[in-house]
Amino acid sequence: MTRTTNAVGNETRRRLIAGGLTEFHARGFHGTGVDAIARTASVPKGSFYNHFESKQTFCAEIVDAYFERHRGKLDLFFNDRSLAPLDRLRAYLDERIEYFTRVELKRGCLMGNLSLELADHEEAVRSRLKDRFDEWAGIFADCIESAQSAGQVSSAFRPSELAGFILNSWEGAILRMRVERTVKPLEIARDFILQSLLR
Amino acid sequence: MTRTTNAVGNETRRRLIAGGLTEFHARGFHGTGVDAIARTASVPKGSFYNHFESKQTFCAEIVDAYFERHRGKLDLFFNDRSLAPLDRLRAYLDERIEYFTRVELKRGCLMGNLSLELADHEEAVRSRLKDRFDEWAGIFADCIESAQSAGQVSSAFRPSELAGFILNSWEGAILRMRVERTVKPLEIARDFILQSLLR
Numbered sequence: 001m002t003r004t005t006n007a008v009g010n011e012t013r014r015r016l017i018a019g020g021l022t023e024f025h026a027r028g029f030h031g032t033g034v035d036a037i038a039r040t041a042s043v044p045k046g047s048f049y050n051h052f053e054s055k056q057t058f059c060a061e062i063v064d065a066y067f068e069r070h071r072g073k074l075d076l077f078f079n080d081r082s083l084a085p086l087d088r089l090r091a092y093l094d095e096r097i098e099y100f101t102r103v104e105l106k107r108g109c110l111m112g113n114l115s116l117e118l119a120d121h122e123e124a125v126r127s128r129l130k131d132r133f134d135e136w137a138g139i140f141a142d143c144i145e146s147a148q149s150a151g152q153v154s155s156a157f158r159p160s161e162l163a164g165f166i167l168n169s170w171e172g173a174i175l176r177m178r179v180e181r182t183v184k185p186l187e188i189a190r191d192f193i194l195q196s197l198l199r
Numbered sequence: 200m201t202r203t204t205n206a207v208g209n210e211t212r213r214r215l216i217a218g219g220l221t222e223f224h225a226r227g228f229h230g231t232g233v234d235a236i237a238r239t240a241s242v243p244k245g246s247f248y249n250h251f252e253s254k255q256t257f258c259a260e261i262v263d264a265y266f267e268r269h270r271g272k273l274d275l276f277f278n279d280r281s282l283a284p285l286d287r288l289r290a291y292l293d294e295r296i297e298y299f300t301r302v303e304l305k306r307g308c309l310m311g312n313l314s315l316e317l318a319d320h321e322e323a324v325r326s327r328l329k330d331r332f333d334e335w336a337g338i339f340a341d342c343i344e345s346a347q348s349a350g351q352v353s354s355a356f357r358p359s360e361l362a363g364f365i366l367n368s369w370e371g372a373i374l375r376m377r378v379e380r381t382v383k384p385l386e387i388a389r390d391f392i393l394q395s396l397l398r
Contacts, residue, residue, distance in 0.1 A: 028316055030229035106319045112374055113315045117227055119377035120305045129378045157395070164375070165391045168384055169364070172371025175311055176363070178318035179328045185367055192364045196356070197395055 013051045015041040020062045021069075025110045029059055029117050029125075059114065060128045066110045067132040078139050085147035086198060089140070093170075093190040100174070101183050108178050112171045137163045144198065153198045166193050212250045214240040219261045220268075224309045228258055228316050228324075258313065259327045265309045266331040277338050284346035285397060288339070292369075292389040299373070300382050307377050311370045336362045343397065352397045365392050 019041030023032040034055055038045040052058040077083075077092040100108075107113075111129055119126045140163035147153040173189035218240030222231040233254055237244040251257040276282075276291040299307075306312075310328055318325045340362035346352040372388035 027320075028229060030227060031316075031320075108315060108318075115374050115378045116307060116312045116315045117230075121226075121230075126378060126380075130380075133375065133378055157391075161387050162391075164384060165368070165372075165387050168371035168375045168388065169368035170371065171374050172367035172369065173364075175314050175370050175374070176332065176367045179314045179325060179332055181325075181329075185363060188360050188364050189367065192356075192361075192396065197391065 009051070012041075012043050012047055015043055016048060016051060016058070017061060017065050019043075020058060021065055021110070024059065024062055024114070025066075025107050028113060029055070029122075056122050056124055059118070059122070060124045063111060063114065063125060063128040063132055067135070071135075074136070074139050078143055084152060085143050085150055086152050086194065089143055089147075089198075090190070090194055093186075093193070096170075097183055097186045097190065100177060100186060105177050105181055105183060108174045109171060112174060133167065137167045140167055147198065162197065166197065169193065208250070211240075211242050211246055214242055215247060215250060215257070216260065216264050218242075219257060220264055220309070223258065223261055223313070224265075224306050227312060228254070228321075255321050255323055258317070258321070259323045262310065262313060262324060262327040262331055266334070270334075273335070273338050277342055283351060284342050284349055285351045285393065288342055288346075288397075289389070289393055292385075292392070295369075296382055296385045296389065299376060299385060304376050304380055304382060307373045308370060311373060332366070336366045339366055346397065361396065365396065368392065 016037060019037045019039075020032075023037050023040055026032075027036075034048050035045050037058075038048050048058075052061070073095070074092065077088050077095065080088055080091070083091060111132060114125060115129050115133075119129065137160070141159040144153060144159040144162050148155045148159065169189055170186075170193075173185040176185040177183060215236060218236045218238075219231075222236050222239055225231075226235075233247050234244050236257075237247050247257075251260070272294070273291065276287050276294070279287055279290070282290060310331060313324060314328050314332075318328070336359070340358040343352060343358040343361050347354045347358065368388055369385075369392075372384040375384040376382060
């Protein structure tokens with residue numbers, strides 16, 4: 001809930017969201033204090049509660065902000081009509097592999113991290129994660145449906161189920177990448193997704 | 200590191216490990232204090248540091264204790280020579296789906312949870328998780344190799360890569376189960392694993 005709505009307030013709010021994205025991604029929800037978020041945002045700690053009711057409601061907005069940014073990336077690839085449907089997915093997965101290599105295989109997917117940390121205890125965060133994961137899977141499902149229409153992929157499976165499985169497998173590959181400290185789980189996931197599941 | 204090795208000490212240690220398993224699984228590493236672990240274990244808080252150097256080294260032992268318990272379950276299915284190789288995997292996945300349904304889709308896999316929470320920051324925990332995940336994937340890989348020898352599964356893919364992808368996909372399905380609050384991601388994962396990946 002926004003409690004301060006003037007221009008200065010909006011800028012403070014924007015900085016707190018940016019700080020929260022950085023801090024939650026690096027250290028998780030419980031590993032991050034409101035004071036660290038305020039420090040990263042370069043705003044006084046007290047102003048946090050002028051803008052957000054609690055760390056929990058703040059976190060739900062962080063989920064939206066994270067997916068909003070990621071959605072820009074998804075659109076870039078999945079709206080590219082110059083590529084055949086499966087090549088859009090391939091280009092997206094390749095870009096993700098490059099990205100995770102660039103950041104030294106760290107931090108992973110903030111949505112995945114918050115899912116395992118908070119799904120049982122923070123209903124507002126869980127339901128926001130659910131909505132954003134559903135939206136993300138929907139983008140994959142549309143791509144698979146196009147690939148089926150174009151004859152690139154067999155129509156034996158329902159796009160929504162295939163898309164859900166692929167997205168979840170990708171999240172699992174990111175999890176394992178962080179434990180193994182190699183990019184291999186992502187490369188193997190990409191290859192099974194494109195060569196075995198989508199055929 | 201065990202600092203107290205007499206019988207009473209061993210019992211205290213055993214209770215702390217059991218308490219740690221319960222608490223870390225329910226609330227995560229950062230969400231759990233040493234005092235809560237001692238309380239659940241019904242031992243004085245001070246005795247924790249008689250047995251463990253730190254919460255971090257304790258957590259590495261919790262990873263082993265968790266996998267040890269889970270390994271009992273894996274052995275039950277994967278050593279069952281009365282079943283064809285793929286039916287061992289199917290029986291294991293079915294049991295997991297029943298288990299997660301029974302616990303109301305909560306808590307998930309402790310190894311997965313600790314991976315996303317700690318892999319970047321706690322090297323001792325990360326390397327223990329890596330070893331246990333590798334062991335777990337090895338059990339899947341042996342099963343797939345047997346299924347290939349028995350002609351149940353095509354030999355087009357390497358058992359180790361297939362096993363890794365399947366384990367990671369399963370972890371990802373557990374993640375999504377907790378966000379969606381339905382068992383469907385696990386059922387869909389089981390079906391794709393058995394009908395599409397292993398064919």
